[in-house]
Amino acid sequence: MQEQLTMNRPKGHHLTLKERGNIEVYFNHDEYSRRKIAELIGVSPQTINNEIKRGLVTNKQLVNGKEKFYEIYVAELAEQRYHEKRKVCHRPCKFxxxxxxxxxxxxxxxxxxxxxxxxxxxxxxxxx
Structure with a gap:
């Protein structure tokens, strides 16, 4: 038996909106690394990297008259982009x-x- 198996979900399953929401909470509060988030959700670290890249938004904020840029992860945006790409990923009809x-x-x-x-x-x- 493998002792280092960290995945508690079947391989090939897509992330749900609830899991994306968990990623949003963990990522935006700067408490957890991407590897720790992957461990908490039960997916591979590369899945978290891909997901964060999918839902990343750059915001601008004025601090003391200077523009400060920061990035946040938005679960709803990631879900929307997932569904848009999912629509066009299928093989075209041959008929x-x-x-x-x-x-x-x-x-x-x-x-x-x-x-x-x-x-x-x-x-x-x-x-x-």
Missing amino acids: YPVLDFLAFFVGHFKTDCWAPDVAVGRAQALSL
């Missing part, structure tokens, strides 16, 4: 480029009782 061929194939297969090989051969001859 759209071949809709003409499918209509040709189904039409002749059903109405003319063509064999599949015949329909494919005729489609190639017509270059559909």
Whole structure:
């Protein structure tokens, strides 16, 4: 049995909004390092680094007439960016480029009782 296994969650699971909220609390109060946050949440340190990079916001504040920049992690912003990237990460549908061929194939297969090989051969001859 491995004694140094620090993950208490299955591999490959995505962070929830509650876990992102915990990261926000831990990170913004400067009490914990990124490795300590990873240990508390039960994920790898690289997951925390990626997540903080996803939700990091740079704020500006005037202190004694000078601009001071500081960074905070915003869980809601990280969740929003996660969902935006998740929408476009899937493989594109392969049916759209071949809709003409499918209509040709189904039409002749059903109405003319063509064999599949015949329909494919005729489609190639017509270059559909």
